[in-house]
Amino acid sequence: MLRALGDREWTPGMMIPSENDLAARFGVSQGTVRKAIDELAAENLLVRCQGKGTFVASHCDPSAYYRFLRLQPNDGHRHRTRSTPLSCAEVPADAAVADSLRLAPGAPVIVLERLLDFGDAPVVFDQIFLAADIFAGLTLERLQQDERSLYSLFEIWFGVRMIHAEERLRAVTDAHAAGRLGLPGTYPLLLVERCTYTYGERPVEWRRGFYDTTRYHYRNILN
Amino acid sequence: MLRALGDREWTPGMMIPSENDLAARFGVSQGTVRKAIDELAAENLLVRCQGKGTFVASHCDPSAYYRFLRLQPNDGHRHRTRSTPLSCAEVPADAAVADSLRLAPGAPVIVLERLLDFGDAPVVFDQIFLAADIFAGLTLERLQQDERSLYSLFEIWFGVRMIHAEERLRAVTDAHAAGRLGLPGTYPLLLVERCTYTYGERPVEWRRGFYDTTRYHYRNILN
DNA sequence: AAGTGGTCTAGACCACTCG
DNA sequence: GAGTGGTCTAGACCACTTA
Numbered sequence: 001m002l003r004a005l006g007d008r009e010w011t012p013g014m015m016i017p018s019e020n021d022l023a024a025r026f027g028v029s030q031g032t033v034r035k036a037i038d039e040l041a042a043e044n045l046l047v048r049c050q051g052k053g054t055f056v057a058s059h060c061d062p063s064a065y066y067r068f069l070r071l072q073p074n075d076g077h078r079h080r081t082r083s084t085p086l087s088c089a090e091v092p093a094d095a096a097v098a099d100s101l102r103l104a105p106g107a108p109v110i111v112l113e114r115l116l117d118f119g120d121a122p123v124v125f126d127q128i129f130l131a132a133d134i135f136a137g138l139t140l141e142r143l144q145q146d147e148r149s150l151y152s153l154f155e156i157w158f159g160v161r162m163i164h165a166e167e168r169l170r171a172v173t174d175a176h177a178a179g180r181l182g183l184p185g186t187y188p189l190l191l192v193e194r195c196t197y198t199y200g201e202r203p204v205e206w207r208r209g210f211y212d213t214t215r216y217h218y219r220n221i222l223n
Numbered sequence: 224m225l226r227a228l229g230d231r232e233w234t235p236g237m238m239i240p241s242e243n244d245l246a247a248r249f250g251v252s253q254g255t256v257r258k259a260i261d262e263l264a265a266e267n268l269l270v271r272c273q274g275k276g277t278f279v280a281s282h283c284d285p286s287a288y289y290r291f292l293r294l295q296p297n298d299g300h301r302h303r304t305r306s307t308p309l310s311c312a313e314v315p316a317d318a319a320v321a322d323s324l325r326l327a328p329g330a331p332v333i334v335l336e337r338l339l340d341f342g343d344a345p346v347v348f349d350q351i352f353l354a355a356d357i358f359a360g361l362t363l364e365r366l367q368q369d370e371r372s373l374y375s376l377f378e379i380w381f382g383v384r385m386i387h388a389e390e391r392l393r394a395v396t397d398a399h400a401a402g403r404l405g406l407p408g409t410y411p412l413l414l415v416e417r418c419t420y421t422y423g424e425r426p427v428e429w430r431r432g433f434y435d436t437t438r439y440h441y442r443n444i445l446n
Numbered sequence: 447a448a449g450t451g452g453t454c455t456a457g458a459c460c461a462c463t464c465g
Numbered sequence: 466g467a468g469t470g471g472t473c474t475a476g477a478c479c480a481c482t483t484a
């Protein structure tokens with residue numbers, strides 16, 4: 001089943017065969033298929049829906065729009081979220097980015113800068129690095145013309161589905177990022193570095209986000 | 224089974240009855256018990272061990288010592304961790320703490336301050352708030368005489384097992400905390416506020432930690 | 447060898463969705 | 466009503482631990 005997902009035999013949003021069909025295909029019992037699906041659903045690779053079927057998870061599903069964004073308002077509920085792309089350029093990868101994305105140093109990467117607004121104020125300044133060969137043809141104009149989330153667009157335009165991510169958080173000061181957020185240069189910011197993986201634990205995105213945590217916080221559940 | 228855990232019929236570290244015994248006790252089949260145990264094991268309430276049995280999870284298990292500490296070194300592996308209690312006093316709860324712990328405002332709480340060192344340098348300054356009725360008799364002396372982790376001690380001394388926690392992260396400056404960490408007062412710190420819950424979603428600890436993220440970072444996996 | 451959890455099976459019955 | 470996933474059963478067999 002992982003192979004069917006990775007090889008794009010089953011694509012995001014699509015309904016996969018029923019448990020009985022899969023049991024026949026793989027030569028196991030229905031209960032075994034069920035357990036396998038349970039595991040993939042727990043990893044957010046599949047979504048079960050009683051009476052309808054089992055579907056390949058997709059970032060195009062509105063409920064998954066900001067699946068990886070852990071920012072919450074200190075009180076009340078989140079304001080309308082808006083993404084404002086600022087720039088998009090192709091540059092050679094520096095050592096750190098190349099290493100994270102498993103590219104050769106100096107390989108071409110696309111750098112995308114953007115702001116995330118909640119309500120009317122900018123709260124996050126992101127610098128996003130993408131391997132140029134996978135995301136060829138990504139331009140500022142295309143991004144500005146589409147309201148959907150970045151990961152939805154990556155799915156639709158490039159067939160790249162983000163599965164999971166690893167984040168590293170630090171408190172820093174950064175005059176440039178603070179300026180983008182309308183804050184003084186010495187204002188403490190939450191730096192969130194994220195490496196995002198697609199099928200097969202393959203890293204395809206690395207980003208650095210500066211968060212203004214005055215009215216929002218990063219929320220994490222520990223189990 | 225949740226009731227058996229919450230009522231302390233099964234206590235941390237203890238082996239619970241076999242799947243077949245439980246099936247008989249609850250009048251269901253062994254497969255159903257298995258599924259229930261699977262769920263509790265996924266929540267870290269139980270630990271399965273093939274050939275030996277199923278055990279109630281415990282913070283006294285060395286592998287769970289720093290289960291809720293997400294701090295990782297920027298490179299290489301973590302140095303030896305040491306906790307240094309600084310003070311322990313009973314005070315009236317302020318509004319925020321009382322609210323988080325579901326106590327009446329002004330109810331007595333124990334405030335414990337401590338430093339966490341990695342290698343030889345302090346990296347975390349914690350202020351920990353505990354309901355005084357549950358943790359009665361906690362003193363600085365007792366804490367200083369025991370090397371085990373706080374949550375182990377809470378389990379042994381007070382029968383309170385921490386199940387899960389919710390954290391809120393911000394970047395801040397705090398002159399007092401920075402001083403404790405040997406940093407200038409304007410140094411950006413990662414503020415981690417944690418509310419910790421025992422069985423039945425009951426909050427029993429609230430803490431505020433200031434992290435020096437110069438050589439360490441807070442690591443989070445997103446699924 | 448006996449007891450534990452780990453995996454799998456074949457089938458029953460229920461709850462939900464949709465034409 | 467037909468098809469889907471959701472829950473449960475009773476039992477077989479395997480892998481691991483301990484005495």
